[in-house]
Every structure is written in structure tokens, then in C-alpha cells.
Amino acid sequence: MRGFDVLILGAGIVGCACALECVRAGLRVGIVERDVPGGATTAAGMGHIVVMDDSPAQLALTRYSRSLWQELLPHLPVGVEYERRGTVWVAADDEEMGEVHAKRKTYALAGVESEVLDARALAAAEPNLRAGLAGGLLVLDDAVIYPPTAAAFFLHEAVRGGAVLLRGQGADHIGKGIVTLRDGTTYAADRIVVATGADIALLPSLPIQKRKGHLLITDRYPGFLHHQLVELGYLKSAHQISSDSVAFNIQPRLTGQLLIGSSRQYGNENPGIDQRILRSMLERARSYMPALAGISGIRAWTGFRAATPDKLPLIGPTDDPTIFLAMGFEGLGITNAPGAARLLVDGLLGRVPGIDATPFLPSRIALMETKHA
């Protein structure tokens, strides 16, 4: 039986980032991918590197991760399409403008640079927004990337450093340092890292739910949009646990294309387009940017976020001392991949972590039954 120090299950962006981090720590690493690296949730998402302040722990992790992306920047291939576009949180009215000021204060305390835009500054920054908006908050260092190539970069670097990609079979069961693939092959590993995103078949009792999202991409319109724009109401909708919601969220791609979101649905595991949701999502977008009406949409698709009850990822050890988790990132897997990978490996090696790791420990949710053979 072939053995590894660490065997990572899932070559999404989080699994790939973990692999690279392990390789850099000198560990012997294997990565199990049943299908295409970066082909599931990683490929379906927007690729927005964003500092989120919805909880102190999330703020700490996203800020930490964004700084790690900035460190990686000189090494990222052109194909990753990293662009420091900045996020503008758009305030529709005075009430939301109040939130803008509160948000700026929260960011400032955390050392995250941001700038309040009044109505005129917002219109100047994004002339295609409708008139009459109150303003916004520009978070300067937020960025946009193309996630599949970013995942491929981590994977390629890990493999170059000696990691082994085991492709074509998913893991069927895990436990006590053994991973058994669907074809019966077994591997031994001191540590097993489960990074299978929204797929919890290996650990069915994990409190992770699939949260479906829709996106639509347009033809090329260079210059139409300059920043990633998100309505402040997004936070309200993102926190809705029970019902379906849509929010205005639009991203400029390096190609000049526009990526339009977003929607959130629980309890719908059908990957098909939900026309009702797609339509409300696009109506919402057009209510902020009327000029989108004439813009050509070329493709719509859906994806599944891995949502936890407290909106924080699961990073660290489980009841089985050989099994570790790096999953449950909801909509922030792209942003948080490098931070999560660093925290995970700090934990594996007993290093002092760069930020407090306790809010993300799986032990906070007391139900870690594993699916044994």
C-alpha cells in the first residue's frame, strides 16, 4: 500500500491550496480527484477576492487570505487574470449609506483600507449605475481572479514540489489513516484532509448544506464596468437561511465580459437553471444598471456552495485524529483558499497560526461521525 504524510481528498481550489502548503512544509502529499481538478464549485463561482465583515472571524480570515493572495501575486501566471479591481458596496438609500459608514469603521479597525463614495463619486466611478443611488464603499484591495486557473496553479506548483495527483477515482471511505477509493485501491496516510466542498458523502453527518447559486456571463463589453459591484442588501440576502434570495452582484472580467449574480437557494439540488430565480436575479441587476437590458448574455449556469450553520468554514481536526477538514466555505472558497490552507498546515505541524484558528475548528460543531468501512 502506498503511503503519504498527507492525503488530500478533492482538488478544488481549497484542496489544491492545501496540497501546495503541505508540499512547502516538506510533507509527502497525495491528492485524490474523482473528476476534473477545479471542475466543481471552483469552476462555478465568480472569483471575487473580497474581505467580508459579516463576523469578526470571517473578517479575520478573509483579510488574512487576501494578504496571502497579494503575496502570491508575483508568482501567479497571467492566466489567473488577477486584477485589483476593488469592490464597491452600493448603497441604494440613506439607510444603506448608514451601513456604509459603519462598514468603513469596521474595516478601518481591522486595517482594511476603504473609501466612502458619495452619490456623485459613485456615479463617476461607475457611470452605468442608475441615477439616484446614495453612494457606496470602495474597498480598494479586493480583486478578481479566474478560479479554475488559480486552482491549476496551486496544483501545478504542488506537483512540481513532489505531490502526487491521483485522478479518476473518488474516495469511497476513509478512517484510521486509510483511504479506500471506489475501485478498491487503498492508500495509507498519517493525515487525511477532506476538501470535497459541498459533497459530504464521506462524512454524511457534517452540517454542510448545498446552497445553489446562478450566474450569467455576457459577451465582451470592455469599459462598461470597472469594479466588482455588490448591493449592500447582499448581506441581508446572504444571511437569509430559509428562503430563496437574489442580490445584485456584478464582476468585470479581464476579457471585457460581465459576470452577473447572485442567487441563493437551499433545498434545491437540481443543477438545472431555475428560470424564476434567473429572471429575478437579472431583473435585480437591471434595476441597478438599466443599460444591461441591451447587453448580450451568452451563458447561464448554476453551482453549489457548501454552507455551514454558522457561515464559517470547517478547518482542522475531527474526532478521528487522522481526519482533518477544509470545507464549508460557502461563497468564500476562492478568497479563503490560501488562508485556510495555511491554518490547516499550521495545525498539522503545531505551528503558531497567523490568525486565531479556533473559530474554524470543526469541534465547535459536535457531530463528527465518520463513514467507516
Next chain:
Amino acid sequence: MMRRTDVLVIGAGPAGIAAATAAAKNGCSTIVLDDNVAAGGQIWRGGIDSARTKEDPAKTKAIAALRSSGAEILAGRQVVDQPAPGVLRAVITMADGTRAESFAWDRLILATGARERFLPFPGWTLPGVFGAGGLQALVKGGFYVEGKRVVVAGSGPLLLAVAAHLQEYGAKVVAIAEQAPLRQLLPFAASLLGSSLGKLLQGARYRASLARTPYRMGCWPVAVEGEESVRGVRLTNGRRVWSEPCDLLACGFHLVPNTELAELLGCKLRGDFVEVNVRQQTSVANVFCAGEPTGIAGLEAALIQGEIAGLSAAGAAREASELYGRRSREQAFARRLEAAFRLRPELRSLAVPDTIVCRCEDVPFSQLQEHISWTDAKLQTRCGMGPCQGRICGSAVQTLFNWRATSVRPPLFPVPLEVFDSEEISISPETIVH
């Protein structure tokens, strides 16, 4: 706007016309949607110069039968998605913008035809290189070719028809290069003597009108010469390579079926084609398919399959079954056609590292070579993810790498975003929280 119909036919080429005629004649309310300005499909495409366009008598007859059947033809409609089960949405572009129309159907007949296969080789993206059928369509639409030197290259029976047509419009066809070798074509030509004299005579007429043009079998293009536009084409017969000076290259490597809509609806494919039973029914209940999407078999097969599909959709099973014998003969023709114009392996190695394969996303051959599957390649290079949704590069990568382009995503054609709320679909306004 939402309309309801017993039978909805997508495509008004020969198969769609025959299907709609049969369904309407058998008492079904029938609507035909087509994305061109007039019925006829690619093979019966009309021209703006009616004095010059000699209508095929079969077309005249088929259109007349369609008109008297009571079926309604709605041209200029592109089907883009399925907003709800049993409903298709089409868009129509007018001077004042794009409008969406939805059609609720009881039975659906897909007669979406075929398109040309393009294969990448150095220079194939230069101005002056056209699809063979594409150039023919442009010429019918008024594109001027008089006095232009044209090389017609690629594969398939279409090449002769295109060359004869271009010649009629005053082009000087300097060479026709058919990649299939004589030994592959001979059994096909011989079989026509026995069973399909009409097709052979048609071919002979084309050939006669091209008496002074060399028709080279076992000959294919390896590169286009020219910097800004076409100056010539390098052709080879496998033993030597020579230069053929020309102003235009019309190039298509036989046909690939349009199966995107069928795939969007969940119809099962067999190989590249939509799987149908004897009634022309697909794997999806009440969805039928006829013509090229079920196998590249030409005009007569499309007419018979269309009629069978229309009769089946109308519940006229006995009348449909009477046509099965004729359909089998045409299917035998299709098998011979496939064998005759099978692509030679050399065509897979024409592209050089910097040859663009995906024109929407500017993806060169070298970038694709690094990947092991279509999904990998698509994710990492965005090949096939542009506005054409892989309609052009999809068949190319399949030929080059044996990758089958799998995912079909709505909308099938680019649509302005206003379309997504400009029409009424009866879906209850449930809780949408902003």
C-alpha cells in the same frame, strides 16, 4: 407572449417542412419556427436575386404543401431555452429591439439540421476564408464573387454544389479539393447507379458545369497563404505540396448535426446523433427528431423522416409505418455517404502550435494540447465558452483530440438580457426576497 400549439416544429428545412405538413394535415394545430428569414433550410436557401436562383422543384412542391396544410410558419425566430417543461422560448430581432415569444407544445419535432465542420490549419482564420456552404449562403444574399478566383476544399457532396453555384455567379473556381480518396468514393458513386440515379445525375450536372475545373480527390488544404487576406492555398495529395493562387477559399469538411436543442431537452444521443425509435421519437416523451440531427443522410431522408415524425406526432401510426421501407433505403444511403467521406487521419495534424482553434476565445492549438479532456481544456483555456458556445471549435476538437464537447448551457444563442423579463411565463410569483 405565450402561444399554445399541438405540434411545435423547430426548423423549416426539408425535414421540418415535411413534419409540419404531415402533422397539420392530420388535424393538429402546428407552428414551425425557423431562424432564417424564409423557409427552406440550408439546402433550399432562397436568394435575393430571384431571376438567378433556380428553385428546386421539390422545394416549390414542399412549400406549397406546407402552405395548404394549415401549419403556421414563423421565420426569424431563434430558439434559446426551455423556460418551463413543455415550453420553448424563441427570440425575434426587429428594428426596435429583440422580443421573446414562448410556445407551449404537446408534441415537439426537432428538425434542426446540420452545420459545416471546420478544421483548423495555418491561416484558416484569414479574411477570405469561408465555409463552403457559408460562402454559398453569402453569395445568395448578395456577396459579390464575379471574377474572383476560388478554391473549394474540404469534403462532402456539398463541395460540388457550392462550386457549381459559385461558378454560376461568375466566380472562377480554380480547384476543388476533396479529401476523400478515389478508392473511398468509388463504391459510393457506384451505389448511386443502382439506387439513386437522381443523385448521380445531379452530381453529373454539377460536374458538367465545372468541366474545366479540376476535381481532385485525395487532396486537402495544408495552409492558407497571405498575410492580410488570402493570396493562395497550399494543397497536398500526400505526396507533394503545391500552391494554388486564389482570392477566396471555401472550405468545409462535411457536416455535423445540430443537436444542441435536443441535448438541452435531455434527449439521449447515440454517438454524435440524436437517438430515435422507428417513429422518430427521441428518449424524451413527446419529443421527435428528424433529418440530419439523427444522421447525415441528405434531402430525401430528411423529407421521409420528417413526414414520419409529423405523422407519429399526429397519432397517424399506420400511415407513418407505410414509409418505413423508403426510410430504410435512405438510411443505407447515409451509411455509404458516411463511409465515402470519412475524414483522413492527416487532417488531425494540420494545425501548428499557434493555429487558433477557438476563435471566440483566441485559443491556440498548443494550449489545448496540454490537456487531457474537453472539460480540463475548456476550464483552463475557455475553449468553446464564447458566444458560439463551441459550435465551431467543438467539432474541431472532437476531430483533433477525440474529445466530445459535452455541456450545453442556455441560452443556446446570445440574447439581450431584457429578454429575460419581457415575456410572460405562468409561474406563480413565489417568495423572492431581496
